[in-house]
Every structure is written in structure tokens, then in C-alpha cells.
Amino acid sequence: MRIAQLANFHSPTSGGLRVAADTLRAGYLAAGHDCTLIVPGTIDAARDGVRTLRSPRLGDTGYRVIVRRAAVLALLDELRPDVLEVHDKLLQRWVWRWSRLRGVPVVAWSHERLGRTLPLLLPVVPETLLRQASARIARHTAGTCDLLIACSRFAADEFPPYAPVRIVRLGVDLDAFRPPAQRQRSSKLRLVLTARLSPEKRPELAVDALRELHERGVAAELTVLGSGPRQARLAGYAHGLPVRFTGHLRSRDRVAAELGAADVALATAPAETFGLAALEALACGTPIVAHGGAAPAELVAQHAGAGEVAAGDAAAFAAAALRLAAIPRKTRQDSARGAAEAYPWSATTAAMLAVHAEVTSARLLRPQAYAVDA
Secondary structure (H helix, E strand, O other): OEEEEEOOOOOOOOOHHHHHHHHHHHHHHHOOOEEEEEEEEOOOEEEOOEEEEEOOEOOOOOOEOOOOHHHHHHHHHHHOOOEEEEOOHHHHHHHHHHHHHHOOOEEEEEOOOHHHHHHHHOOOOOHHHHHHHHHHHHHHHHHOOOEEEEOOHHHHOOOOOOOOOEEOOOOEOOOOOOOOOOOOOOOOEEEEEEOOOOHHHOOHHHHHHHHHHHHOOOOEEEEEEEOOOOHHHHHHHOOOOOEEEEEOOOOHHHHHHHHHHOOEEEEOOOOOOOOHHHHHHHHOOOOEEEEOOOOHHHHHHHOOOOEEEEOOOHHHHHHHHHHHHOOOHHHHHHHHHHHHOOOEHHHHHHHHHHHHHHHHHHHHHOHHHOOOOO
């Protein structure tokens, strides 16, 4: 099977979307399929099955966004895929007519829940307008693919009544992320946040929780893994508190070491549609405090011992962290690791290959549904 993946917001420092697309591609190749990933870059280039298209920066976000529709379609004509796996709503709109003309099914991933994310990114815009815009985008997204994929119930709930959604959970590298063989003892409660430091992730909530703990007389410290447009602002906000900023860590071993050294990981984003960082913390034996209503709360609900769900305020996060820290270390480590073991990447890859086989078989069985070029 020839699979083409399309993605925006894919960069060396980006998070869940990049990990998902890259890991799925590696799984497809390992299973004997041909897979090419198309992403934005500084130049047009081809290397190791990844095609980059020269694309402009998107403000100060650190991302680049593909703006050359004709270049995308020409590249797809060159690749002649059997199925398109699209990880971006803009690109999905571009390829829909192309896919109908060539009889190529489109499997679309929704990585964000715009109705919840846009108010966090655009707080000055009236919520009514943002809800209307989100509903239009959701309706169009549902109508321009053969199968819509979400990685959590929270993410899927954006789309009814427009179309059914298939839920495929993401995974974690259980070999790279695992509990440490030895852990240095500390008298302090060690918190960790792994996130892109941007408004929709609400990283300041982790600092507020630490401040709340200090006001309660708890000796606690926070390590922040990640970078982003709010990094300098967050550092100023945390002034006077024991907060350590590592920036973006390229080494998974270093990330795993930081996660495994913590007592509790904080999943502060109120609009997180899965939470790979939360799952990686669990794999390292560190339970999570999940923001109520977001997707990481589903992990907690489905797996006893994964952590606690808290309302989106500092007092609730601090109280939940204290309750988790009161559990014996070995007990909470084993429980967290056990929750993560339900999500190997191999299961995600197998589920997506089954999806691709399903939509390509449907295309072959119903060719009259497509106007295929001669």
C-alpha cells in the first residue's frame, strides 16, 4: 500500500502531532508499506521518505505552514498514493477535490478541538463568533474525508452531528519511556510539566499550583520541559519560586529521566485532545493530575492509579498533587506504568493500517463513487 501523509505544524520542536505522524510512518514502513510524509520546511527537499515544501513562518509560533496548494497537488500526482492520511484541516480542504478525481480515499486526523482551543488563543474575539467559526470548520472537515479519526472521546465530541468519528488512541514508546532503575531521594515534592509553552496549554496553571503548595507550607519544586512563545513570560511569572526550565529537550532519554524523577506530572491544558506528554509520564511511572474535561482525564478515568482529575484552578491541582504524593512511591509507580502499557504504538499503527485497508477496499468495491482520471 502506498500511503501519503500530509501535515502542517510539524517541526523539530513541535509535540504530539509530529510524534504521531512520524511514529505512524515508521510503523507503516516496518509493516512493509510505502509511506511518504509531506511537511513544511525551509526549502523544497526530499530525504528519507520525507518531502518538505518551502513554507513561510507563522508569526512567532515557531511553526511553518504550507501555502502552495499547487505544489502539494503536484507532489501527490508524483507519489500516486493509494490513500491520503491528512493531519491538518487546511490541507484536507485542498486535497478533497483532487482525491475525488483520482479515486484516492482521504483519512483525516483531527488533532485539535477548535471550539475549546480558539477562545484560549483569541481571548479578545467574542466567543459566539468563535463557536460559529468552529462549527463551520467541523462541518466542513467532516464532509471532506472518507473517514474521520480522533484520538479521544473529547476530540471526537466536536463533530456530531456532522459525521461519525472513529477513535484511535495514540501510543507511547514503552522502551524509551520507562521508570528509572534508581531514583534519587528528595525531601521535596517534585512536580513536572511537559508542554509547549503557549496560551492553549495554560502552563501558568502549573506555576500557580506550585505557589499554592508553598502557601500551604509544602516544600515543592517544578521542572518545566518545553519551549514556546510564552517561555520568557512564564519565567517572569515564576520569579521567586523553585522552577527550573529545561527548554526543548531533543533527547528522549533526558525527557524520560526528568519524568521518572518527578513525583507528579501536571497536565494543565484544558483543550488537550490526547496528551502524549501525560502518557509518557505514566510510562515513566509518574502519575498525572489531569485538567477536568480534557482528554488526559479519560486516561485517569479508564485506568485506576493513573492519577487524579482536577478542576482548572491552582487549589484543585495542588490538592490532587498532594493526594498522589501520599501514595507509596512503588505503588503509584507501578500503577502509572500499568496504565501506560495499555497504549503501545504498535496498537495504534495496526488500527490505522486496518483503517487504510478498509477505505481502499471500499474504493475498489464502489468505483462508481469516484470520477477517476483516464
